[in-house]
Amino acid sequence: MTADPEPVVTVVVPGFDVAEYAAEALDSLRRQTLRAWTAILVDDASTDATPDVFAEAAASDPRFRIVRHETRRGLGAARNTGLDLVETPFVGFLDADDVLTERALERLVGTVTASGSDFALGAYVRLRPDGAGGYVPGDVQPWVRAATEPARTATTIDLHPAASGNIVAWSKVSRTDFWRRAGLRFREGVAYEDQLVAQRMYSLARAFDVIPDIVVHWRERADGTSITQRKHELPVLADYLTAMREGIAVLDEGGHTAAAATRVRLILEMDVPPLVRLARNHRDDEYRRVLGEFVRSLVARAPEATTSTEIAAATLW
Structure with missing residues (x-):
């Protein structure tokens, strides 16, 4: 069996009580056409079987590494924990209840490598309950399409202001040194920690790329527990x-x-x-x-x- 190539991109995968979904998320990493990846699985003090799902993945594939918070610290802190451990040239994020499309890393890493930009962003769709216990992907929404179509390389937020509508961490792959050079971190202890980081990325980048490819299926949980489904609070x-x-x-x-x-x-x-x-x-x-x-x-x-x-x-x- 041919050994996996030296990783060029690290995917930080935070999770809290996501045992029902995490196996599918990790399988989506295994199916990547770009095999030169490693993943840091950050268990944010889960109380369900999430640690078991993570442990099984790490036991079967050395590209997975596990870190555990002993007390729950939240999504921003979990992402920062993983970010601090990144040693590859590129970094991306995947929430453990979402799903990467098969060519996501190939396309995002490929465009940034070719262009020299600081990061790249792609399109995404909602993964919604189908009423029968499964999930089906929806369509690319207009604001997502406006941010990512047509493909652009080495653009800026002044040349492409509609990109500011793409505020999610998991739709992007970045140069690791960009995060460190710009001092980028996720806010901890608050919800919607993506938004501030995204706008800082757009504001501080020398250049970024956009691709119209759908790179992530973003799960809308049937149980209604995700933070985006609790805006009535x-x-x-x-x-x-x-x-x-x-x-x-x-x-x-x-x-x-x-x-x-x-x-x-x-x-x-x-x-x-x-x-x-x-x-x-x-x-x-x-x-x-x-x-x-x-x-x-x-x-x-x-x-x-x-x-x-x-x-x-x-x-x-």
Whole structure:
């Protein structure tokens, strides 16, 4: 049997109580057409069989390495733990309940290697419950398509402001030295830790690439426990709005005017309407007050958004 090549990319795979999904995520790594990878599996003090799934993977494939938190520290801390151990030229991320497409690493590593850019991002789709106990991938959403089509190499956020809508860590592969040179870390102890890091990446990169390929299937869990499915909770809403606000501030501070304006319009078009629908009948008036304050701050920058009845309603809370 031919030995695996020396790894060029490390994939950091954090997981907490994801035993039901982790085997599929790890299988998606094994199926990569680029075999020169290694993975750091960070068990964030799981209480289910996640450690067993990780241990079985490491026992059968030396490319998997396990690190365990003895107490739960959260997704941002788990990613940082893995990031600190990366020794390869490139680094990527995969949440342990998601799935990489087979050519994801080949395409992302390949374009950055050829272009010399600091990182590359690809498209992604939701993996939704099919009602029969399985999951099916959806379509590429318009904002994802706008960020990743057509393919571009060595672009910047000023040349391609729509890229600012791609704020997820697991859609990208980066040069490891870019993270270290730029001092990039995930925020710990908060939800939606991707957003601030993504906008800092766009703002600080010398150049980045985009590819239209779908690189990840992003799971929407049938049990509704993922953080993106808990926006009806006031603390989760507060973290969500803070993450978006801080991401816009990074673009503002970097002088990336077009990207900041694009991000504001996208949030008003995509993120705010479902929150308004949640808020209308929410039992907590504070939920509406917090959301209304946020919406008014964005509408001040994009007055045309008040043509939406949902946006107009939120400005009155």
